[in-house]
Amino acid sequence: MESSVNLSPTPVATYQLSIKDVFERLSDREQLYAHHLSRAAWHGARIILRQTSPEGTGIFDFILELHKACDGQWGVFTDHYGLTIEELHSFLDYAGMFMSKMNNFCGEGDRKIVPAVSADSLRKMAGISQAATTALEAVVEPMLSLTPSALTLSESTYYLGNAGVTFDEIAGIARAMQLNDLEPENTRVHKSIEKDKTVYQVLQASAQSNDELQDYIKGSAIPIDVLQQDSELNGTVRLVRGDHSTEMTKICGHLLQAVRFAANDTQARFILDYLESFTSGSLEAYRRSMKNWVQDLYPRVESILGFIEPYRDPYGVRCEWRGVISIADPQETAKLTTLVKDSTKFIRTLPWAVPGDNDGKGPFEKDEFRAPGFSVVHALAFVCSNIWEASNVPNYNDIRETYGFKNIVYANRMSANADPNRPLYWIAPSESKSFRKVYHVLRFITTSIHELLGHGTGKLLAETSRGVFNFDSDKIPINTLTGKPVQSWYKPGQTWTSVFEKLAGTVEECRAMLISYYLAESKDMLRMYGYDDDTDISADELLFNMYTYIGFLGIRALQAFNEENQSWGSPHSNADFAILRHLLSDANGLLSIQCDVDSATLQIQVDRPKIAKEGKASLGRMLHRIHVWRCTADVEACKQFYEPLSTVQGEHEAWRRIVASKPEPAWKFVQANTILTDDGKVQLKVYEESDAGIIQSFADRGL
Template identity: 25%
Template sequence: MKEEFSYIVDQFADLQILRYQVPGFENLSLRQKQLLYHLSEAALMGRDILFDQNGRYNLVIRRTLEAVYQYGTVDKSSVDYQAFEVYLKRIWFANGIHHHYGEDKFIPGFSEAFFDAAVRSVDVSLLPLKAGETVDTLLARLKPVIFDPTVMPKRTVQSGDTDWIQASANNYYGEDVTQAEVEAFYGKMKAEGDSRCPLSYGLNSRLEKENGQLVERVWKVGGLYSEAIERIVVELEKAAAFAENEKQRQIIATLIDYYRTGDLRTFDAYSILWVEDTDSQVDFVNGFIETYGDALGLKASWESTVNFRNEEATRRTQTISENAQWFEDHSPVDQRFKKERVKGVSAKVITVTMLGGDCYPSTPIGINLPNADWIRRDHGSKSVTIENIMEAYDKASQGSGFSDEFVWSDEERNRIKTYGFLTDMLHTDLHECLGHGSGQLLPDTDPDALKAYASTLEEARADLFGLYYLADPKMQELGLAPDGEAFKAEYYKYMMNGLLTQLVRIEEGKEVEEAHMRNRQLIARWVFEQGATDKVVELKKREGKTFVVINDYQQLRALFGKLLAEVQRIKSEGDYEAGRSLVENYGVKIDPVLHHEIRERYVRLHLSPYKGFVNPVMREVKDDSGHVTDITLDYTEGYAEQMLRYSRDYSYLSL
């Protein structure tokens, strides 16, 4: 009898750790498995990079805590130690000392006295001391960062009347660099560059001052993060030997060249080759890609995913991408902002085999790249839906009690049970396959005009595109939606999440910071307010609990279309003030009474608002001669076990 797969691995603080399956892996050829193996090794080699990008003290704090966890001679049954263990697990999850979504610094539940004694209980040779440093100086350096709430309180600040660079604790800029200096530095580069095909200035560097002058320290071989990047390159070189075709081999070679030179022109060349490869079954993302973590949306965090195409499920996304021009032509946005000819929208459903960097342990469920608008315009985009991750989320949530607690009635519950997983995937397909690739900038619009609000507005644009079309009869005509009722499941879940349930992810007294959460609240609150007179959507009370009730699904769809038109206008024209107003007025503030209620309801259910994953362990099987005969996957590794192994085997950056 086949043993049932266990999705849930661990649960602590506001987090639940899951594992995902990799169906179909056993059916791949040995060459494909070896390609996936080396790409997966490359996905793990850059782990330390993200820790350092998220904060200049993260690596030394993580290594100190791990030394205590493994070698400290403290009372492990004490309340302090149990709080210490949770604190370390949270740092592993967030890749640093700040919450991965909320951005606020973690408050340790253990005392300074305990920490002091715990660190001193470790053999000094096992502590991450700098040359000439003592345990005393190590503690003096770390205790304010860990315990003082006024020191580095927020990882990234992207709103308010303050210097966002100075207020952010991330490590993308030198400590004495200001927001005005950053904007002037890169503004000059943009003014002197090619406006039609602009480089992603600042994407792969830290901006610092030397002798009072701003200089970029590029992340490359021989530059910043060289120790880790060299290891990534070695595994990419090994992967190239197993490439499925010459085009894929060229993609890997160009990425290696980019890592060696740090040249952003080479990054663009790599991105173009990558987006045009629609033949390879195995695919990957590896590099400095997304800019959500930078206050100004310039610097990219390091991330990686490795995957192979789910051939059967991809037929769904291929249908969507083949009709991309129809969706573009019928969009409710102004004709000036539509693409006359949609180019190269490729879409697929993938099975992920390894997550790394900013995609681990918390991962996206869909990806659309490249980010450069001019590459999208001239060469298209590649979109993926990660179905095995979505399936893991779905399976782990069954029987949690969430639906009974937060969904208004059996009508909505039954609809969600029947259509929820399908419409989730369809919304993700539309968001990634078409939403991000839709529309166009006006010729003179600066692609960075929306600054810190760009990420939120771009996610809103893609979400709205998916929501609007999910209810279109075209979805039934294409055989994607089973009937005209299915879309209501996603509409209800989206409004419930945007207005209510995602609030559990934020500490009381705080505001919404993360771009995706701001996007969802912005959309939900805007359409709620716009439809208030007609009671399109209501918040109703029952037994002291607040619920979402949708009275008119078609009118709600019309409101999604109206907001989509405005967000596209803002992006196309680079209307910073309108974008700022939309985000600040709808996406940031929280009703404190409602916030308290939602968090209390979650506590009673013992639900974790955030989920992340452990990776399967990928192993080479060799014969007596040392030749690889197979690659196997092991799903039994625990959370702490995996994190400690990664710290032992994939930690290359010096302090």
């Protein structure tokens, strides 16, 4: 299948998440704090495997059994077990990719990763031990199968059981959970038929089970077991705590150790809240942890733990485990303080700003923009199916508006973008040298604006409780698109995701991307990053290449489109493509794509003279619309505009086939480990940049 990642005999490059110099600047106490948090994060790896595919944990165990049997000496398979050098390299490439992604589906696009090794060759390798043979036979068929090429509802391990759950049933389960004040982030669903009755088990991640939590539950409003009996689902919905209990118990054990080395009371409080949430499954405790976490400003050791992003759930609400522990880089962080300080000035330049209204920000912004913490860090442990360049958390809108949020840029991940050997398939040869020179600069600028002002702006107009509004209901705000009073807002109990559902993630990413491009058009903004008309990379050079960059991301995004079910495997990729489609039709020829089907080439063309007149204006038109619709809960208007931009038909289907024929190599990273020595100190172990190094690092973690 075109949409699977069929690894070639030429291994993909491995990148190091360099951390040694930064880690060694920490005090002994900070190193101990970082060590225990990192161990807590890594113990979530099997959760990610279990959340992704039925065969994920089995493949993981098979790779580790091979490593154990050969003691990391992979050459034994060519010397004594009949493998060729090419076959061994292909297997190691697969194993390194699998371990780096922590599953056999890419985090961006959900494309399946399939090894370029035959079943016979795998069985030769497994012959090294009975344990390896047993592990292989349990997974060899799904491991090598090209289908499913991507994750859909029927394959998703967020929804288990042999009976097959539908989207309508998931919606019914959601209503039952809402009636009991339960949120879905840390849950999965298991459907079964018992004595001709349908039972839906809501599996909640926690260290302890229902029985173990009887005393904890007794004093709360949370039900012990049954959420809804004989509901409109025509079945029983039950809450079953203890999903991932083995891993959650180990995570809690290291959090208990970490809290001893917290730098302050705020850190101690959010770790204890983590502990309560991961022990009991309580998302109320998790929300409390986030309120304390955002107030721990500029820590030397930063942490993000929990069930955070819903990208892999076909329904869009259940979240993957993420554990990211990082170390601050104060010097790099200081360079961005001006951006944080001048945030309000730039918000006043956005398309919905109204002079004299809300300090010039207009009705669709909060009265006071609370500039968030903005840190440049180096990741020590990045436990996630995709190693992101930046994070903007927490995702709870009420916490963001009341307590604030943090923007975190991972410098040791961002630096990989400067690799001169990454392919640039869709850039014209005459422009490739110039584009490669500025690519990592554009990536850093747009990513940092995206996280701070992209996700940080906007006010959702709402009736927060009956008769209580977060705007003046006697003087309805004017819709800056129509010039008339707004006609819709969020009703009590509604949220951004509950109203916009599956569209919510991609529209929000699109909005944040557009804000980053719109503001990066300003030479004042570029000057803050150190670029003007006289620098080695000039402001004009960045502006021209930014539109090439938008086109490049939009074309590359097509690798995340699943032709089979006409769906996007990534909300980011959907947004990239929608922005490209808009500029192609709305910017009067500023951007065009030259397609030659016979030679399977696509090239982005930017008409430089049109940038000044057409570029920012077109970006602003799209941004203005989706921002106002988001703020006013106008989901129908947004759907009518956004869904056509997301379709892949006609000439765009030809583009998709070309992109599928030249898949960009997935990213592969090796990460260090921390080890507690006999004298109570922490030692950092760094591994070579290779597939063998990645596998060794996981073997040493003992997960």
